[in-house]
Amino acid sequence: MINKNIIYNKNCIKGMLDLPDNSVQMILTDPPYLVNYKDRSGRSVANDMASNSDWLIPAFNEMYRVLENNRYAVVFYGWNEVDKFVNAWRKAGFRIIGHFVFYKKYASNARTVKKHMEYRHECAYLLAKGYPQSCEVLPSVMGWNYTGNEFHPTQKPVDLLLKLINAFCPTGGIVLDPFMGSASTALACIQSEIFDYLGYELDNNYFNIAMSRINEKSNKLRQVVSQESPKHKVIKPxxxxxxxxxxxxxxxxxxxxxxxxxxxxxxxxxxxxxxxx
Structure with a gap:
């Protein structure tokens, strides 16, 4: 048994060493892209330097170990350092079985790209450990609802993450996010009411933001439940x-x-x- 519905404020590589083999049912994560990214307000992400990719291989080795056999991982990545990501995935043992493009209605603040074009999309690879059974089929190109990046410079839409979780995680499974950021993956699991989460966040500030968002979401759900009529209670699906x-x-x-x-x-x-x- 492992602890679930918890985020640890620690290095994910060290943290995952404490997890048993084959202990989570899906991985959904948005690691640093190795692009020295800064948003319009100057916020950055830890370990995002192009010269520092030493963590990639050990991190994905651990992810592969703790993921159950015949399960999926969805990993966002930086397209201009894709060779380093692909190398780490394959060395760990993952098979690359799909690719997603999420199109935006706005341009991201990517300075290097703006010299030549506007950056209006995000990408993620669908990876597999073993040979998972067929699941819900999603389109390879999907829309992206603007989050405003209020809580994190690379904040992902909760509704999109929930769509990915519904498609690639078995009901009641644990979703691991080793780079939890502001807890969007956790919020998607909480919103679903049928998935559990487990994560790590190295940055103290983003960890505190993540805890605040989770507490707020949990309190809202409790209020909804308490306001339901005891006679005509809404039953979960x-x-x-x-x-x-x-x-x-x-x-x-x-x-x-x-x-x-x-x-x-x-x-x-x-x-x-x-x-x-």
Whole structure:
């Protein structure tokens, strides 16, 4: 057993050494791109220097070890240092099985690119440990909702991360993010109510921001639950495994709105009218 729904304020390579083999069901992460990135307000990311890529191979070696056999990893990366990332993935044992492009409606603050073109996309590779079973098929090109980067200079949209988790993590699985940043991966898991998370964040400031965002999200969910009528409680979706297409499918048992006493009285009258013919 490992601790879950927790973020550690420590180096992820050292942290993952404490995890057993084959202990998480998906990896979703956005590591430093090795591009010396700074946003418009001057914020940067730790270990993002192009001259410092020594952490890549040991980090992905550990990710491969702790990921269950026949599972997926989705890794964002810097396109101009892609050779270093691909080398680290293959040395660890990952197979490259897919590639995503996320198009933006705005240009990122990438100074080196702006000399020649506007940077209006993000990229991620779909990796596999072993040979995972078929999953939900996603388009290779998807949209990107602007986050405003309020909490982190390379902040990812929670809704997009949740879409990736739903597609590539088994229901109830643990999603590992070794470069947690401001906790967008964790928020996606919390929002889903069916996935757990585990992560590491080296930077003290971003770690504190991550904790604040998680606490705020958890408090909002608790308020929603406490405001539900005890008589007409909204029931969480239940999932079953579809043997035909080998996908989990939702059996949503939510009561139709407004689902109050008048609703049930009116429905009973309608049913009585049908019976009386």
């Amino acid at each position: 239940h999932y079953k495994y579809n043997l035909q297409n080998k996908k989990p499918e939702s059996k949503n048992r939510r009561l139709p709105p407004p689902a109050n006493d008048d609703y049930f009285i009116n429905r009973a009258r309608k049913m009585q009218g049908v019976q009386n013919g």
